[in-house]
Amino acid sequence: MTNNNNPIGMFDSGVGGLSVLQHIRAVLPRESLLYVADSGHAPYGGKPVDFIVRRSLAITEFLLEQQAKAVVVACNTATAAAIARLRACFSIPIVGIEPALKPAVAATRSGVVGILATGNTVRSDKFAALLDQHGQRARVIVQPCPGLADCVERGDLHGPRCQMLLARYLQPLLAEGVDTLVLGCTHYPFLIPAIQRLAGPTVAILDPSPAVARQLRRRLETGSLLTGEPATGGVRYFTSGPPEPTAALMARLLEHPVKLETLPEQVRHDTLERLRPEI
DSSP states (O other): OOOTTSOEEEEESSSTTHHHHHHHHHHOTTOOEEEEEOGGGOOOTTSOHHHHHHHHHHHHHHHHHTTOSEEEEOOHHHHHHHHHHHHHHOOSOEEOOOOOHHHHHHHOSSSEEEEEEOHHHHHSHHHHHHHHHHTTSSEEEEEEOTTHHHHHHTTOSSSHHHHHHHHHHHHHHHHTTOOEEEEESTTGGGGHHHHHHHHOTTSEEEOSHHHHHHHHHHHHHHTTOSOOOOSOOOEEEEESSOHHHHHHHHHHHHTSOOOEEEOOHHHHSOOGGGSOOOO
16 A cells, blocks of 8 residues: 655666756655666667666566655656556556657747757657647757767766767757757756857756656645655665766765665566566
């Protein structure tokens, strides 16, 4: 039975979802959180869809074993690939993330919006439906960004390779008159200072993480699942990758020390038998 003082679970292919976690902590400071970085398999952007579904199922099952009362899929690629399957398999609230195209279309002055995303996100049916729903009122240019999430996973936020990739992906968009940029990967908010330097102060950058935090709060309120505990909630961090470098990177991104736990062996590894039958 779900208890309203149980933790909220969340996961990403790696450290990108920490950008979402920061907003959730700001909106729901009393809630306890479980964060899983699937760093042993990061990034998801170029992985087969069935692999991403398997990882999403395995990690969500682990979070439920830890008594999670809700799960946030803090990864655009995993949301696009797996959230329908997760919602079919599990009865708790499951909140995903998608590029903030609707507010971008409303905000643009030039009528040209750019979306930075991973290959799997832009190829997904969910993304196509989003474009079909909101992309008719502005010119929307979609820019896949291979290698950019890897830079964040390596802690390269300002180095030469990161700068080279950002310049490669941004220059064609800016040349087309883009004045609003949508971040379609949870890793990219950590690159906002670098993106802003290249794009200039007149280009707006939209991060969907605040909307995810607000939606999570609404779902918890609707289900009477908000915690009754008065104390500030804490966070437990887990990884499927090497704990020492991942903890160091998390501490750098969050600007405070992180105690990182290793996922159980059966969750760390991709196993075909964990793929649930289609329902």
